[in-house]
Every structure is written in C-alpha cells, then in structure tokens.
Amino acid sequence: MIRRQAIVLLALVGLLVATYLWLYKIGVLGELQCGTGSCEYVQTSGYAQLLGLPVALYGVAGYATLLALGLAGLQRRFASDRRLSVLLAALATAGFGFTIYLTAIELFVLHAICRWCVASAVIMSATWVLSLADLRRAPATTP
C-alpha cells in the first residue's frame, strides 16, 4: 500500500509540473521560472511538439491517468488486484521510455537542459521503479 501511496503522491507532483509546462506552452504563463537552465530554449524547440500536440500535454494526460489508477489502487476492493498493478507498471514503463527519449533529445540534440523536464524525469523514473516493485509484490491471481 505504501508503494501505491508513493506513486499517487509522485503522480500528483508530476501532474503539477506537466501542467505548469503545458500552461506555458499555450500562453497562459508568461515566462518559465528556470534559474540557470535552458527551459525556454527546450520548450520552444521543435521537439516540444509531438503529432501536433505539446509534449507537456502528453505529460498531463499520463500523470493524470497514473494518479487516477493509483487512487483506485488505494481503494479496498482493488488493494490486492493484480490487474491494477499491471496497468500501473505498463503505463509507468511507457512514461519512463518516453522520458528517456526526451532526456536524450535534451542532452544529445539540443544540448540544453530544462530543469522542469529533469524534475519530471526524476518523478517518472521513481514512479517506474515503484510500479515494478508493486507488481512484484502483487498476488499472482486476481481476487
């Protein structure tokens, strides 16, 4: 249960980070608070769009789904439901893969780092590890 709680908390923070980047992308926020990073450079590059949509919006959708699944997993009726662990692990794995792709673009193509993207990468990586641990501990059969 503690792992699912941690996943829910991480997904909520990730959702806030992704929402922040998405609000910037659609013009609701004027400037990103980035310190010495290169947030705006990364966020205005062509790689900040995928299939016509801002990458941050995929983050919002992904974290929101993780949050909803995590919250459902905290309910008594799903607490020992393996299917939920599988769903969480599958979504977190897809998110982790996407995170690796985006980080590689920052490091090797753009040569610029966006602190908020790094924060999201750390959150997604931790979520992935926790989701695998949750899956490992889940009962082999669904009640």
Next chain:
Amino acid sequence: MKGFYLLLVGVAVIGGGVLWYGSQRTPAPAPSAPVAVAAADGFRGYTLGSDSAAIEITEYSDFECPFCASFATVQMPVIREQLIATGKVRWRYRDFPLPTHAYSRFAALAAQCAGEQGKFWEMHDQLFTNHQWAQTGKNPRGLFREFARGLGLDVDKYDACMDGQRYAGRVQASVQEGEARGVKGTPSFYVNGRPYQGRSASDDFKALVDSLTKKHK
C-alpha cells in the same frame, strides 16, 4: 490513510495555487512596443567578409520573418562559403523589422546587444536557426537571454543593453534607410547599391557575382 489524503489535498492546493498565481501575474509588456528613437550613431550595419571585396551585398532582413530564416539557414551558409570566405563579396546586414511582427524589433535589439559584445553574427545565427520562437507568439525575452548566455555573453551587460533599448536608434535608422531605398518586404537585397531583383538563392547570387567580377577584370 486519512492523513495521506490530507497530504494529497495539501499538495494539490499549494501546487494549484502556485499555478493560478503564475497565470494571474501581469505579463511583461510586449518588448516590441514603440521605442524612443535616439539619434542615429552613424552605424551602417554589421558586415561579413573582406573590406576590400569589390562587391557589397546589403541585406534588409527581419528576424521574425520566415523567408529570412529560410534564407539565413539554407542559402547563407553556401554564400558564406563560396562568396564571402573567398573574398569576392562583403555582406552587410541591415535591420528591417516589419510592423506586422510582434517581436522582430526586440530580436533586432537582441542581436545589436550581442554585437556590442562582439557576437552579432552568432546571435543572428541563433535567432534564425532556432526560429520556432517566431511561430509561438510568446514573449521571447527569456529565450533570447538563454541564447545570450549560451553564446558566453556577459548577461548583466546584455540585460542592461536590452532594458535600456540602447540600440533602438540604430534599428530605427536602419528601417528609415530601407524605406528611403524602397524596401517593401524582407529579405531585400542591394548589390553594390542597386536593387537585386533575382531569386534569393545562393546559385543566383553566385551567377551575378561571377558576372560582375568578370566585368571588373
């Protein structure tokens, strides 16, 4: 469990509040707002190439203009290699920010402020190569600062230059010069003072320069 949900609500409320506060803050004024025009300082534009080149091409350009960006990133590298580096041509860049573009004058100032620290062409390349900023419609102030930092500029000096709009007079003088010469759009070119009517392609410039070079011989 109750404590956990309270924690979640707390995080959501604080995070949501921060986002709401950020969206309510007054956005920075459009940096392309009308600027006070200082007396022109006699500056005639940054140049590339040999001072002794027989042919001078003057380009009137706008950093926000997509055709200018395309020219700068596709044609200009070839022109630099074949015509400028070989000493045949001296290239002069003049600002002609179009009034329909929200941030082109701001971008022109950014390039001038980089030029103050000896990095005009580097900033010129950054502005044109990373041209996505011109399509977003967003205030590019932070992005241009990042360009400045990436180029190794003294950012405090750059900020002071931008905040004081130190080279607004130069940019305006360049616009007036272009208008006086009949520039209507960007990019526009003048070859040894004469309007160039050909295509904005490196091959066409090369053909013209080769024919002019033969005449000089």
